[in-house]
Amino acid sequence: DQQVKQNSPSLSVQEGRISILNCDYTNSMFDYFLWYKKYPAEGPTFLISISSIKDKNEDGRFTVFLNKSAKHLSLHIVPSQPGDSAVYFCAASADRGSTLGRLYFGRGTQLTVWP
C-alpha cells in the first residue's frame, strides 16, 4: 500500500525555468515531509523538509509547499540548472516527537534539466 505517491515518473524542464515536482499522501497522520535527491550510484541526499505546522519552506532555489487539506506537497526549483538532473523522492513520517524513525517514500520522479 503506497502511502506516498509521486504520479509523474519523469519531468523534463529547460534550464532557467521552474521545475515543479508533486507528491500526494494518503495517511492523515503524517506530520513531517522531506525531499531527497538521488544521483546514479549514490544514496539519496536530503534536500529540504517541512513540518505540518507550516505551509511553505524555502531554502535558496528550493521551496516546498504543503497543502494539508489536499494531502499534497510540491517542490519548486527556480531557476532549474542542469546539475539538478536527478531522481527526486518525496518522503513522509508520522513519528515526529516519538522514538520511531520510519520514513515512507514515494517511487521518485526523474528530473531532467536541458540547456
Next chain:
Amino acid sequence: DSGVTQTPKHLITATGQRVTLRCSPRSGDLSVYWYQQSLDQGLQFLIQYYNGEERAKGNILERFSAQQFPDLHSELNLSSLELGDSALYFCASSPSPQTADTQYFGPGTRLTVL
C-alpha cells in the same frame, strides 16, 4: 559524501545463499536505518536501530535480520536468498531516533541474486 559507509558496493550470489551487508553510520549518529529499493517498489523501510536496540520494524522478511554493535556499526543479514531479493540496500543514520532529524544515506549495496 554523507559520512555513511556501506560495504560491499556490489554483491552477486546464488539463490539459497546467505549474505551480510555492513554499514558504518556518521560519526556521532546513534540511529541506523535499513531500506530496500527494488525496481517495482521504490524505497521500503526495513528496520531501525538506536544505540544497539531495535526501535522500529517495517516490511522486513523473517529471512532477514539485523543488529547494531557497540561501536554503532550495523549489519543486515539476508538468508535463503531468492531472486526477488535482488535490490539496492541502503543504510541511513541520524543523531537520534526521531524522524525530525534528517536521515543521511550511504551509497548503497547492490545485491544480485542469480
